[in-house]
Amino acid sequence: MTLILGIESTCDETAAAVVADGRVVRSSVVASQAELHAHYRGVVPEIASRAHIENLLPVLEQSLSRADIKLADIDAIAVAYRPGLIGSLLIGVTAAKTLAWTLDKPLLGVDHVHAHLYSVLLDQPELDPPLPAVGLVASGGHTALYQIDSWLDVRLIGSTIDDAVGEAYDKVAAILGLGYPGGPIIDRLAHSGDAGAVDLPRSMLGRNSLDFSFSGLKTAVLYHVRGVPARGENIKASPPPTLTDADVANIAASFQSACIDVIVKKLRRAIDQVGARCVIVGGGVSANRGLRAALARFPIACYFPELGYCTDNAAMSAGLAAVQLSAGKTSSLALDAITFSQFRPG
Ligand code: KG4
Ligand code: ZN
Numbered sequence: 001m002t003l004i005l006g007i008e009s010t011c012d013e014t015a016a017a018v019v020a021d022g023r024v025v026r027s028s029v030v031a032s033q034a035e036l037h038a039h040y041r042g043v044v045p046e047i048a049s050r051a052h053i054e055n056l057l058p059v060l061e062q063s064l065s066r067a068d069i070k071l072a073d074i075d076a077i078a079v080a081y082r083p084g085l086i087g088s089l090l091i092g093v094t095a096a097k098t099l100a101w102t103l104d105k106p107l108l109g110v111d112h113v114h115a116h117l118y119s120v121l122l123d124q125p126e127l128d129p130p131l132p133a134v135g136l137v138a139s140g141g142h143t144a145l146y147q148i149d150s151w152l153d154v155r156l157i158g159s160t161i162d163d164a165v166g167e168a169y170d171k172v173a174a175i176l177g178l179g180y181p182g183g184p185i186i187d188r189l190a191h192s193g194d195a196g197a198v199d200l201p202r203s204m205l206g207r208n209s210l211d212f213s214f215s216g217l218k219t220a221v222l223y224h225v226r227g228v229p230a231r232g233e234n235i236k237a238s239p240p241p242t243l244t245d246a247d248v249a250n251i252a253a254s255f256q257s258a259c260i261d262v263i264v265k266k267l268r269r270a271i272d273q274v275g276a277r278c279v280i281v282g283g284g285v286s287a288n289r290g291l292r293a294a295l296a297r298f299p300i301a302c303y304f305p306e307l308g309y310c311t312d313n314a315a316m317s318a319g320l321a322a323v324q325l326s327a328g329k330t331s332s333l334a335l336d337a338i339t340f341s342q343f344r345p346g
Contacts, residue, residue: 002325005063005074005099006318007056009092010084010112011141012036012043014055016063017315018074022322023125027066028308028315031055038180042170043140049087056095063314074105076330078321080314081109082338083141089337097333108321109331112312113137114154116282117146118323119305119316129303130277134270138263138291139283139311140166140181143212145270148280151323157270158210165259166285168214172221172255176248186252187288193246193253198224200258202265210270217258221251260294271300278303284311 001020008015008030017028033051037043064071079096081089093109100107117135121127135146135154143166144159163171166183173182178189200220203213223229225241243251267279279302285291287310295302309316324330 002075002322003069003073004076004078004108004318004321004325005060006078006110006314006316006321007060007092007096008080008112008312008314008317009052009056009088010080011088011312012048012051013312014052014059015312015314016056016060017313017318018063018067018069019122019315019318019322021125022319023121023123025122025315026069027063028313029059029062029066030311030313031059034181041174041180043085045085045087048085049091052088052091056091060095071099071103074103076106076108076321076325077103078108078110078318079335080112080115080317081331081335082111084112084337084339086337086339089339093335093337097335101333106325106330107333107335108324108329109335110317110320110324111154112317113142113144115316115320117148117154117280118151118320119282119309119313120280120303122309122315122319123306127303129280129301132274132276133278133280134267134274134276135280135282136263136267136286137283138165138281138285140164140170142283143214145210145266147274147276151320152327152329157274158212158266160212160214161205162213162215163218165212165214165263166283168218168259169285171218172251175218175222175225176243176251178248181284183285183288186256187290189249189252190256190290191253193249193251195253195257197250198254200224200254202258202261204262204265208269208273210266210273212262212266214259217255221255224251256288256290260290263291264294267295267298276300281305282310282316286310
């Protein structure tokens with residue numbers, strides 16, 4: 001049995017996990033910083049990196065005690081080293097390198113977005129999705145499509161040109177005066193609203209494009225709520241109009257339906273282009289009930305992670321790291337953290 005300790009600190013969750021043989025999650029501990037950032041309705045990088053420093057050691061200790069093992073029992077250390085916020089990434093990467101060096105165990109740098117896709121295999125020892133697959137990662141930082149030929153051969157084939165879909169959920173929630181993160185709240189409200197109540201745009205970009213754009217949809221919601229501003233008017237400065245609970249639910253349902261329509265159409269295009277045999281979905285938005293219901297009607301199998309593994313966690317990195325380890329793809333102790341801007345997917 002191979003036991004891998006995973007560390008995650010790419011954005012605003014500090015996480016550690018112990019995974020056996022790439023599949024069996026022995027422990028998965030996540031310290032969310034959502035409350036710290038809720039006041040700002042988004043992640044503040046400086047606050048995030050400081051919180052990672054405070055949270056990392058207790059989270060690591062808990063992951064070992066819940067797995068009922070000692071550090072010496074670990075076979076390798078995995079860390080999500082790209083992409084993410086540089087200050088946040090550095091905390092996890094430095095901790096992982098220190099552990100690998102002091103324990104004299106292999107270090108495995110894992111791509112956080114690829115790990116989101118791998119999360120469908122966690123706690124599923126028998127699952128073997130047929131490849132090639134189309135991967136969809138929909139989260140607060142990413143909306144991207146991938147061609148998955150193997151777990152070590154994951155190629156980007158489309159991505160958002162502006163806001164990520166989870167980011168659009170969070171911003172629309174802020175426009176509607178709802179809490180943060182907005183995705184789960186809008187998902188819940190959408191259930192009781194009328195998806196046809198508000199006519200919102202569905203940006204498809206070019207005819208064969210696999211890229212996404214969600215900023216026009218977000219702005220359409222803003223204008224629907226606040227009115228289209230006159231030239232030079234700052235609508236954000238005026239007090240928000242009073243919306244009834246029914247108005248909010250209808251806007252949530254219409255927004256969610258526009259997001260899902262776009263994702264479903266792009267997925268269909270990607271399946272055709274790749275000749276995919278299944279779809280693999282990951283990232284925070286993969287928890288969305290509306291998206292799960294829409295993809296349940298797809299002609300090919302769609303795999304989703306268990307709810308606890310949709311948002312950021314370290315088990316997904318420890319899992320994917322096992323595949324890298326068995327292929328001999330370990331990292332050197334000179335492993336560098338790579339941010340959004342430096343990151344060139346390929
Ligand atoms: O994967 P994740 O934890 O972090 C990133 O790597 O970005 O995703 C967090 C995002 C947030 O934007 C949150 O609003 C969204 O996932 N989210 C959802 C749902 N649950 C979380 N969006 C839509 N529906 C949900 N049920
Ligand atoms: Zn993520």
